[in-house]
Amino acid sequence: MSSPNDPPNSNTGGWAPNLPLTVPAPLLWPPQPLALLKYLFGFPGLFFPWLAAYAGIALGLWALLQATGSDLAHLSIGWIALLLACNEVIAIGFYGTWHYVLYGGRLQDTQFKYNASWPREQSNLFLFGKPLVSNIFWSLTSGVPIWTAYLVLTLWAQATGVIRVTSWSQAPVYCSLLMFCLVFWHAVHFYMTHRLLHWQRLYDAVHYLHHANVNPNPWTGLAMHPVEHVFYFSGVLLLWLVPATPIHVLYFVTLVALAPAEGHCGFGKVVVAGRHFTTDNYYHYLHHKFFRVNFGDSLLIPVDRWFGTFHDGIRRIKGRQ
Ligand SMILES: [Zn+2]
Numbered sequence: 421m422s423s424p425n426d427p428p429n430s431n432t433g434g435w436a437p438n439l440p441l442t443v444p445a446p447l448l449w450p451p452q453p454l455a456l457l458k459y460l461f462g463f464p465g466l467f468f469p470w471l472a473a474y475a476g477i478a479l480g481l482w483a484l485l486q487a488t489g490s491d492l493a494h495l496s497i498g499w500i501a502l503l504l505a506c507n508e509v510i511a512i513g514f515y516g517t518w519h520y521v522l523y524g525g526r527l528q529d530t531q532f533k534y535n536a537s538w539p540r541e542q543s544n545l546f547l548f549g550k551p552l553v554s555n556i557f558w559s560l561t562s563g564v565p566i567w568t569a570y571l572v573l574t575l576w577a578q579a580t581g582v583i584r585v586t587s588w589s590q591a592p593v594y595c596s597l598l599m600f601c602l603v604f605w606h607a608v609h610f611y612m613t614h615r616l617l618h619w620q621r622l623y624d625a626v627h628y629l630h631h632a633n634v635n636p637n638p639w640t641g642l643a644m645h646p647v648e649h650v651f652y653f654s655g656v657l658l659l660w661l662v663p664a665t666p667i668h669v670l671y672f673v674t675l676v677a678l679a680p681a682e683g684h685c686g687f688g689k690v691v692v693a694g695r696h697f698t699t700d701n702y703y704h705y706l707h708h709k710f711f712r713v714n715f716g717d718s719l720l721i722p723v724d725r726w727f728g729t730f731h732d733g734i735r736r737i738k739g740r741q
Pocket residue numbers: 630641684704708
């Protein structure tokens with residue numbers, strides 16, 4: 421393990437973004453409205469393309485459930501199997517594409533790669549001795565079923581009236597605000613559960629599996645112990661407490677399920693057709709490098725700063741900022 425005081429990438433020879441990692445536009449003072457709008461709605465920005473894509477997937481799944489006449493108030497095998505199959509296909513397609521572009525096909529070689537080395541193909545730290553196979557195995561046999569289980573139970577609870585539901589026609593402003601806020605809720609929930617998973621006993625029994633990946637790549641994202649999957653997807657339980665629609669549920673769980681592909685891709689920029697897509701994942705890359713810093717997943721909700729666990733890429737920043 422490296423020391424948090426090491427200079428960035430001192431032993432990996434890779435690429436690093438402009439350091440230190442700084443406060444993002446929404447947190448600048450005095451406020452800079454144009455920078456804020458660009459951060460939120462620019463391309464690439466916070467919402468485009470990825471959050472918009474997750475919302476599109478949620479709408480597609482909802483349309484499919486309706487078109488097939490799925491009765492969500494009854495836990496029947498038909499729609500549950502349909503949802504599970506869709507999620508398996510989505511996971512394979514989404515993580516597989518990220519993997520192919522950056523690692524399988526190596527379409528940009530090591531350009532903008534944080535660690536100049538490629539992940540090892542063999543390691544006894546992983547199931548079957550093969551990191552990639554192990555990561556895919558945990559993602560598809562534990563990650564997708566647990567993500568689907570949370571979806572099924574929450575959609576069922578909404579359909580039966582066990583939890584409160586609202587609708588876009590009833591409360592359009594509330595529904596829009598809730599959609600907007602869910603990504604920030606995920607950031608806070610991820611910090612809390614992730615910190616808990618670094619409690620030594622839980623780390624040794626559960627979270628070690630994810631951290632076997634010290635040179636992360638897209639399939640690392642959902643490679644977790646089943647207990648960690650239960651923690652990780654539990655953020656959707658917020659929607660058991662506040663009124664929501666099925667679209668909120670499908671969007672939130674899809675976001676939580678797919679965002680780790682980008683978060684672990686290991687590249688600071690992705691080049692597609694000559695265009696650079698900047699990704700915001702150096703933050704979590706530092707967590708995989710130093711282990712006990714940057715438990716959150718973004719700079720936007722500065723929970724790490726509040727709790728003195730923020731690493732700016734050069735040094736750990738202790739205390740409140
Ligand atoms: Zn990770």
